[in-house]
Amino acid sequence: MTPAARLQSAIEVLDEILAGKPAEQALTGWARRSRFAGSKDRAALRDHVFDALRARRSFAARGGAETGRGLILGLCRAQGLAVADLFTGIGHAPAPLTPEEQAGGRDPAPGAEAADIPDWLWPRFEASLGARAEAAGQVMQSRAPxxxxxxxxxxxxxxxxxxxxxxxxxxxxxxxxxxxxxxxxxxxxxxxxxxxxxxxxxxQDAASQAIVAALPLAPGMRVLDYCAGGGGKTLALAAVPGIEVFAHDAAPQRMRDLPARAARAGAQVRLLDTAEAARMAPFDLVLADAPCSGSGSWRRAPAGKWELSEEKFAALLAVQREILHCAAALTAPGGVLAYATCSMLSEENDGAVQAFLDTGGWKLDDCHRWDVLSGTDGFFLALLTRTHSEF
The missing domain is CATH 3.30.70.1170 (Sun protein; domain 3)
Structure with a gap:
């Protein structure tokens, strides 16, 4: 495929995504329909699509429309590509620009548009990151390391x-x-x-690893990864000598690959369902890496940024508070509850921790933060110690 043909394919895939189809499903469908495409073509197409999704608002401004064609035109303008040489209509290239497209497009407005953050979320984003907000948004316009x-x-x-x-x-x-x-x-x-x-x-992202490195682990401890998901942190825990590691997730199917990954790593991990976790409690340390907005990892999953709404965000805040209380119930007296998110938003981090502390019986020992300006994904970790003796 020519570079121009790859752009036209990206336009078509983006139109499907903008119409509501999940990005991976749209890319897989294109690959099945395009048996002629080689591995380099598929990789280039994927890069174009995800580059456009990361910078959806600013590319739409530069391209003059929030359509597949507008986003790819915005991408070309942002990257300084020779648009006239690519939008030729020859072969499988995009059609030539109309006079309106040639005259249209503009630089994105400062703030939410330039940072590629939804308008409703921008005040929260700015309140959380302060003067670094726009720079953090712009970092997330590019691929993650x-x-x-x-x-x-x-x-x-x-x-x-x-x-x-x-x-x-x-x-x-x-x-x-x-x-x-x-x-x-x-x-x-x-x-x-x-x-x-x-x-x-x-x-595994470096900050995700750093969360495990920051946990107060010691030989003989029984450690539960309460929201294990795919098991990245579970495996990092299992590499620490002398501790016994357990994994749980409210949706056990998320852990389906964990046994094979553990075997490849030479790690010992015991998977628990919810009833088993309750029976095996208390644990010396419980890590609750809670579901969140994912704002710290939007470079890797940019569609999530645009799918998030105020209603979904409010529901996530409620889930996080519930998870904190459930994980706390599994933590031994004097034990540590480690609350983590891959978010840079204060409401999901300090706000959730403070609401939990207000219920009593716990104290905050330490907090760690990583944001995208430090060369990692954005993560948060709070270390909490049970102060009351009841279990």
Missing amino acids: VHLRVNTARTDRASAIAALAGEGIVAQPHPACDTALEVTEGARGIARSAAYLDGLVEL
Whole structure:
């Protein structure tokens, strides 16, 4: 496919997404219909689509319309591409620009539009990040870095870097924590690499790893990952020597790949349903990485930014408060409840913690924050200790 043909395909896929089809479903459908497309074509198309979704508002302003064509035109203008050479109508290229398209488009307005944040969310975003809000929004217009976690149960960071280099993957230490690597070359080959298949490394954002590194873990502890999801933090916990790790999720199907991933990593993890978690309680430390807006990881899942509404946000706040109380009930007297989100929004972080503390019986020991301006996803962690003796 020519570069122009890839742009036209991106226009068509984006129109499906804007009409309500999930991004992955739209991309998969295009791939099935386009057997002629090679791996480089599919990768380029994916990049175009996700670049446009990350910068949907600002690209729509530059392109003059919030349509697939408008977003791709905005992308071309933002990247300084020669629009006249790409929108030719020749072969499978996009049709030439109309006079209205040539005259249309503008620079995005400062604030929510320039930062690619929904209008209703912008006051919350700005209140949470202050003077850094617009810069944080603009950072999320680009792709997230690729980070790996070194499985210290199997190797060390220097050896993992060397093993990856032997397969054409260049990685360097990331300052967020001692297990974190940032991949600078060869990222598309990670899933096929021996280092990954042999469990030496796992794909995981550096701040997500740093959350586990910040937990007060000690040999002999029984630790529950209460909202385990796919199990990234569960596996990071299981690499810590001397602790017993359990995983739970309200939707157990999210953990379906965890046993295979644990086996690849050489990790011991016991999966619990809700009734089993209650029977096995109390735990010395309970990690509750609660469902949230995902505002710290919108570079990786940009559709979520546009799908979030005030009503959905309010529902998430209620779920977070419920999860805190459920996880607290499983924590031993004197034990630690670690509340985490992949959000940069204060209402989901400090607000949720304060509402929980107001119920009594707990104290806040420490808080950690990471935002996208530090080269990671945005994460929050609060460490809470049970102060009353009842269980």
